[in-house]
Every structure is written in C-alpha cells, then in structure tokens.
Amino acid sequence: MTRSRVDWGDVLSMTPAELAQLLHDEGQPRFRARQLFEWLWRQRAESYDAVRVWPKTLQQVMAQRYPLRRLTPVETQAAEDGTTKLLLAMQDSQRVETVLLPHRYGYSVCVSSQVGCAMGCKFCASGLKGRVRQLTAGEMADQVAFANRILAPQGTRVSRVDVMGIGEPLDNFAALMRFLELVHDPAGLNISYRHITVSTSGLVPRMKQLADSGLPVTLAVSLHAPNDRLRLQLMPINRAYPLTQLIPMCRYYVEKTGRRLTFEYLLLKGVNDDEATAHELGRLIRGFPNHVNLIPWNPVEEHPFKPSPFAHVRRFQGIVQEYGISCTIRRELGQEIDAACGQLRLGEEVPVSP
Ligand code: SF4
Structure with a gap:
C-alpha cells in the first residue's frame, strides 16, 4: 500500500x-x-x-x-435537520471544516483533506484561496473521532465516512492511504472500507493508484459536464485529464475494485441542465455500473451561477434514467448553515503560513 x-x-x-x-x-x-x-x-x-x-x-x-496534536473546536453550527457543521483548529491555527450528517441508517461524516484546494473549480468556494496546506492522516482521522465524540451522548457513532469536504483527496494521496488504514482499523474507528467514499475531481493517475491498491472504497467522481468544452469551463483539471482519459479510468476503477462508482453532477441553471446535455451524459457513461448523483446548486455569494428549477432537475433525472443509469437527486441537508463547502471556513480569517 x-x-x-x-x-x-x-x-x-x-x-x-x-x-x-x-x-x-x-x-x-x-x-x-x-x-x-x-x-x-x-x-x-x-x-x-x-x-x-x-x-x-x-x-x-x-x-x-510526542505531544498529541488533537483538533480543537472553533465553531459549531447545527441545522434543524440534525446536520452539524464543525470548524476545527489544528496546531498551527489553520482551520478545517467537517460536517456530520444524519441519515435513516445512522450518521455519516464528511471529512476535509486539505486546507484550501488547488483545483480551482469555478463553482467552489473552497478553492478561492488556493491550497494552503495538506492535512496529515491524523488530522483527517481526528475529524471522524471528533464527530464520534459529539454523537457519544446519543450512544451512537459514525458509520460512514465521505472524504468529500474541502480539498482534493487524491492530491494528498499518501496521507489519504494512511488515513484509510487508520479509520478502518477495528481496534480504533472501525469503519469498513465499503462504508468509505473518496471523491475526486478527476486526477486520473491517482485514480489508477487507488484502484490498484485493492481497497474496496467507493469512488465519487465530480463530473458536472458530459463534454470537454463545458467541463473545461467549470473544472480546470479537465485540461490535464480530459474525458477521453477520465471515463476509461472510471471503467477501470469499477472493473478492478468491483465497486460501483458515483458521478457527482451539479446542476447549474442554463449551463449544464438542458435536455440535450442530459442525453449526452447518458450516452457518455452508460454500459458500466455507476450511479449519478444530481446536486441542486446551492448559491455561493462569490459565484454567478443560479440553481436549476426543480422541474428541470426532475426532467434531467428522467432522461439519464432512460439510459439504464441509476440517478438520484441529492437531499439538501443543512441549508441554513452555509451548506456549500468552504463557506464556513471562508467566513473566518485564517492565517496563511509563509
Ligand atoms: S470542488 Fe473539490 S476539487 Fe474542486 S476546488 Fe472545490 S474542493 Fe477542490
């Protein structure tokens, strides 16, 4: 490994x-x-x-x-639906954001992997200041442990982990692999690999490395567009790894791990939410086990995008399903607590290391 x-x-x-x-x-x-x-x-x-x-x-x-460098709480925001957003401080005073989410089956925690992010996706608040630093495996695992501490009075604990918070996890690959090992260990946090999802904006060589590691974690690929022209407008990473490389690597991941892969698709009004684009998406990803997660856009002050009307979202979903692809609309959680990633951290002034 x-x-x-x-x-x-x-x-x-x-x-x-x-x-x-x-x-x-x-x-x-x-x-x-x-x-x-x-x-x-x-x-x-x-x-x-x-x-x-x-x-x-x-x-x-x-x-x-060997002083222990645990995370310390800075701010907590709780929504009525049970979503809790945490801002946690590290030893160097950098802050990291973690979200605890309630589900029918129990709780998941959304873990950040970097302070800031270098990927520069056009719709994202987290990348606005660039990547400040990588998180260590311990700083990532402590987000899960901290969430467990919050849940302890209820006699429960986190049962799923999503590495989908701030940062591109595969851009912090070695720490990610160490984190997966720590979180999985039955003597510690004891989360099954099958209950862990790692997201990526599409770092193709690292996706291959993760596939070849043999760990049966779920991969969530932020796709957001079914052609290079549109995807490049939203995600600069597409210049280095266009769809002709990304989609075959998604197929490789599924073949190698036996895990279904999730495509994340943010719906932006008038940008990527029309019927022709839905058909293009269906044609692009049909024919191998995957799932599309449609994400209604949650407005961010710094970005000009607008949310798709719900009727568009439903229509888009229906078209993708016509291609035999499983497609759901993400449930909106914690809307009143700045649900879009990065907003809580950006609201705080964070000292940047020289
Ligand atoms: S969406 Fe993810 S990969 Fe893209 S800039 Fe934001 S944190 Fe980074």
Whole structure:
C-alpha cells in the first residue's frame, strides 16, 4: 500500500505497528501500543493523562517527547435537520471544516483533506484561496473521532465516512492511504472500507493508484459536464485529464475494485441542465455500473451561477434514467448553515503560513 513515511513526532498519524515501534524504542512492551491506539481512537484521549491504564511516568515521558496534536473546536453550527457543521483548529491555527450528517441508517461524516484546494473549480468556494496546506492522516482521522465524540451522548457513532469536504483527496494521496488504514482499523474507528467514499475531481493517475491498491472504497467522481468544452469551463483539471482519459479510468476503477462508482453532477441553471446535455451524459457513461448523483446548486455569494428549477432537475433525472443509469437527486441537508463547502471556513480569517 502507498502511504507516506510517518513523521515520528506525529503520533496521531501512526498505525498500530508504528506505535509499537515507537514504544519499543521507549523500552515499552508491545501491548502498550495497542492500548494507546484504542485510547486515541475509541476514547479520543485528549492527552496521555487520559490513558488511565498507563503508569504516570510513561504518560509524562510521552507528553514531553510526542505531544498529541488533537483538533480543537472553533465553531459549531447545527441545522434543524440534525446536520452539524464543525470548524476545527489544528496546531498551527489553520482551520478545517467537517460536517456530520444524519441519515435513516445512522450518521455519516464528511471529512476535509486539505486546507484550501488547488483545483480551482469555478463553482467552489473552497478553492478561492488556493491550497494552503495538506492535512496529515491524523488530522483527517481526528475529524471522524471528533464527530464520534459529539454523537457519544446519543450512544451512537459514525458509520460512514465521505472524504468529500474541502480539498482534493487524491492530491494528498499518501496521507489519504494512511488515513484509510487508520479509520478502518477495528481496534480504533472501525469503519469498513465499503462504508468509505473518496471523491475526486478527476486526477486520473491517482485514480489508477487507488484502484490498484485493492481497497474496496467507493469512488465519487465530480463530473458536472458530459463534454470537454463545458467541463473545461467549470473544472480546470479537465485540461490535464480530459474525458477521453477520465471515463476509461472510471471503467477501470469499477472493473478492478468491483465497486460501483458515483458521478457527482451539479446542476447549474442554463449551463449544464438542458435536455440535450442530459442525453449526452447518458450516452457518455452508460454500459458500466455507476450511479449519478444530481446536486441542486446551492448559491455561493462569490459565484454567478443560479440553481436549476426543480422541474428541470426532475426532467434531467428522467432522461439519464432512460439510459439504464441509476440517478438520484441529492437531499439538501443543512441549508441554513452555509451548506456549500468552504463557506464556513471562508467566513473566518485564517492565517496563511509563509
Ligand atoms: S470542488 Fe473539490 S476539487 Fe474542486 S476546488 Fe472545490 S474542493 Fe477542490
């Protein structure tokens, strides 16, 4: 599996095997690593003092040599439908946004993978300041653990993880692979790979790497247009990886992993929501297991787009379905709490590292 070499000061990004090596170097037996991993991810220990099964001296040594860098809450917004949006601070004061979403089956959490984003999609608030920095695997996993802490009083926990928040996850590939391993580990957050979705704007070489990793995670591809001319207007990434490369790679992903792939399609009034475009989309992606998720546009102050009328959305859905493609309209959650990605973070002034 491709994952980065870990920074030995970054305990939250370490796998159980790496923790075992670190504690071995400190003269400790292997079982201490398992204890620490469980306390970090099941109990979300804020400090080594909270690891109550450890002797005081070990707690002190670890605190001195390997300080825990947990996320801290800055702001929480809760919507009436149960959606909770969190702004969390990292050690360098950069902020990351995480959204906890209620469903019939339980809760999912939408995790961010970068501070800002380099992809520059024309409809997105997150990319307006560019990419500020990558998140570590520990910073990504701690978003899930923090969500679990919020749910704990209800006696429940997160059952699905979507890496669909701010950032392009495949542009932070090594940390993503490490994150997947951490989140999946049954001794910790214990999320099945099949309950994890990773989104991408279409970084074709990384999609191949993810497919070849053999992890059965679901891939969600932000498509938003069925031809290069239109897609290039919305997504600069299409210049490097046009549809002639992207769609065959989507087929490859499905063949290699046996997982159905989701196409995300944002409907923008007068841009990509007419009947001819729906037919073009149907012709482009028919013939292999996939699902289209139509997303009604949620207006963002900085962007000129307008939402498609609901009748257009329904018509678009019907046409795509005529091609034998499963197609749903995304349920709008948390609309009154700045639901479009990046808005909460952009509302706060964030110091940018030199
Ligand atoms: S839509 Fe996603 S990939 Fe595109 S700029 Fe926004 S965060 Fe980045």
